[in-house]
Amino acid sequence: MAKIEQHHNTKDQKPPLTSLTRGTCATVNLSALVNNFVKVKRLSPNSKHIAVVKADAYGNGAEQVVTVLSPHADMFAVAFLDEALKLIANGVTLPILVLQGPYSKEELRRTHSLNLHWVLHTEVQVSWFDELFEDEALDGHQWLKFDTGMHRLGLPTTNFERLKNQYAKVFSDNGVLMTHLACADEPESEHAWRQTEQFLAIVKQTNMALSIANSAAAINLPKARKTYNRIGISTYGSTPFYNQELISLEPVMSLTAPIIAIREIPKGDTVGYGATWLAQRDSLIATVAIGYADGYPRHAPSGTPAIVKGQRVKLVGRVSMDMLTFDVTDLSEVEIGDIVELWGKYLPINEVAQHIGTIGYELMTRVSQRVPRRYIEEDYL
Ligand SMILES: Cc1ncc(COP(=O)(O)O)c(C=O)c1O
Known part of the structure; x- marks a missing residue:
C-alpha cells in the first residue's frame, strides 16, 4: 500500500498502468483456434x-x-x-x-x-x-x-x-x-x-x-x-449444432472473473436489483466482478451455470452492470479472489448460451472492450 501511495505522490512518476487490476479477462487459446480450423479444413481436402x-x-x-x-x-x-x-x-x-x-x-x-x-x-x-x-x-x-x-x-x-x-x-x-x-x-x-x-x-x-x-x-x-x-x-470452438457433438472442437475463449465478496444470506432474504431471487435456505452468496457492461447478458436467468474450483455453481438474482452473484453454499471451500469461469475450458459456451436463450456466437461477439483479452498457446490434446 505504501508503495502505491509513493507512486501517486511523486510528481514526475505516473502510477503503474496495468490492464488486469480487476482480474476479469477473456483468455483466448490460439492453439485450440488453429487446431479447430485445421480439423474442419481436413474434411474438405x-x-x-x-x-x-x-x-x-x-x-x-x-x-x-x-x-x-x-x-x-x-x-x-x-x-x-x-x-x-x-x-x-x-x-x-x-x-x-x-x-x-x-x-x-x-x-x-x-x-x-x-x-x-x-x-x-x-x-x-x-x-x-x-x-x-x-x-x-x-x-x-x-x-x-x-x-x-x-x-x-x-x-x-x-x-x-x-x-x-x-x-x-x-x-x-x-x-x-x-x-x-x-x-x-x-x-x-x-x-x-x-x-x-x-x-x-x-x-x-x-x-x-x-x-x-x-x-x-x-x-x-x-x-x-x-x-x-x-x-x-x-x-x-463453438459447435454450430446447438448441443449435438457432430465434431469435437476445442474451446477457444474462456471468460473468467474473480470473486470480490462473499456473504451469508439467511433463508427468506433476497439478492440483487429487483429482489428477484429469494433464498430458500441459509445461503452463501459470492459476488463476482463482471456484468452486462462486460458483455455478460443482462437477461441471463437465475440458474445459469458457472464453474468455481472445478465445481458448478448457479447464478442468482439479476445481472448488474459490473457484478454477478452466485450461490456457492454447496462448495466445500470458497474465498475472495477465487476465479469463476463463466464459459470456456470447463463449461461449454453453448451450454451457457442455451440457459440464456441465445447462441455461442452472440455471447462471444458481445464480450466488451472493457474485458482484456489474454492470449495463450496451450494444446489440450
Ligand atoms: C455469408 C457468410 N458465410 C459464412 C459465415 C460463417 O458462418 P459460421 O460462423 O456459421 O461458420 C457467415 C457468418 O455469419 C456468413 O455471413
Missing part, C-alpha cells in the same frame, strides 16, 4: 478455406487471430470495408472477402488497389463492378451471391440467365458464385439440402468457382463442400 474474422474475429481479437491463421487460411472474410481496412493495417496480405459487398460505387473505386474480393448481392452492385473494371482488373474479385432460400441477401435465382448475359464480363470464369444456407445448423432439416440442390442446378452450366458452406455445412453437408468453404464459428 479439395476445397479452399476462408477464415471468417468479422466482428473482431467473433470477439476473440482479429489481430491475433489472423496472425495465427494466416499460414492455414486461403483468404479471410469480414462483414464490411472498415473491418477489411483494419486487417490490412495489421499487415494481412491474404485476399479479404467483404461479405456485405460495396455500399457505394465510390467505395469500390477507392479500394481498387487493395486485394479485396467483394460479394455482389444486388444488381446495382453488379452494375458498379461492370462499369468500373475492365476484364483484367476484375481478376476474380467478384463473388456473385444468389438467394436460394435464406431471403436476406442475394440476387434472385430466377434472374440468373438474364444477369449472366447482361453482365457477361462480371460473370467471367474467374469469378465465384455463392449462396448462404439458412438451416445448415439443423442436421435434421431438409432446408439446407434443398438450397444446395437449387444452387447446384442453376450454376451447372458455368465454369465459375463455387462457395456454399459455412461451418455447419462444411462439417455435415458434404454436397455443399465446393471450391471455397467459409468457416467462422467452428474455428472459435
